[in-house]
Amino acid sequence: MKIKRILLASICAAMLLSSTSCLSALVRYRISSKSGTESDGYDVSEDYTSSYDIDPSSESPEETQYGNETVGWMTLDKGFFQWYTPGNSATCVQYAKSPYEILTMDVYDCVSIKEQTGVDLDAHIAANARLYKLEEDASTQNIEKITGAREALGKYDAYQVYCYYPDDDQYLVTWYMDSPDRTKVYYVAAEFRTSEISFFNYAQTYQMPEN
Secondary structure (H helix, E strand, C coil), X not given: CHHHHHHHHHHHHHHHHCCCCHHHHXXXXXXXXXXXXXXXXXXXXXXXXXXXXXXXXXXXXXXXXXXXXXXXEEEECCCCEEECCCCCCCCCEEEEEECCEEEEEEEEEHHHHHHHHCCCCCHHHHXXXXXXXXXXXXXXXXXXEEEEEECCECCECCEEEEEEECCCCEEEEEEEEECCCCCEEEEEEEEEEHHHHHHHHHHCCCECCXX
């Protein structure tokens, strides 16, 4: 387990330093106390099921695609505006409806991660690294409901990692997906308050770039 923790930590560090810093930037809340979390490891397991069971919202004439050919697209309505979190990678794209409801798209370069860590990065490993980082953060931050799941995002197979920040009454849900040629891992995140849980639906419109 110690070797596995070291490996996941090194992968997480490489992910933060190279292809995206959205991973760390998303965790930017005021924190006050340690929460109780349970974990018997850091594997995102197919035996887990997501606690989110929300039907996708229907499209309206007001909706259009937001994003680019690097990170992908989402179908969003005109109530969104572009968002920027200091420290994000050059490829990271964010859109928000408020400072509390934010969508993020980014991409990991598996070749770059391989050069830095010696690990063949894929969506499973990226999700486990994220889960490991959240578990580590929970030792000093108030983070609850840290969970990993094998959960599709729209039409794509994905590994999902989510958690809840009670001090801000805010969820963070992330997905990791392999590109068809497995040279990239695409990252999508949704942040939202409990009162705006239907915001989760927007992430389900994600469309991966063609490779």
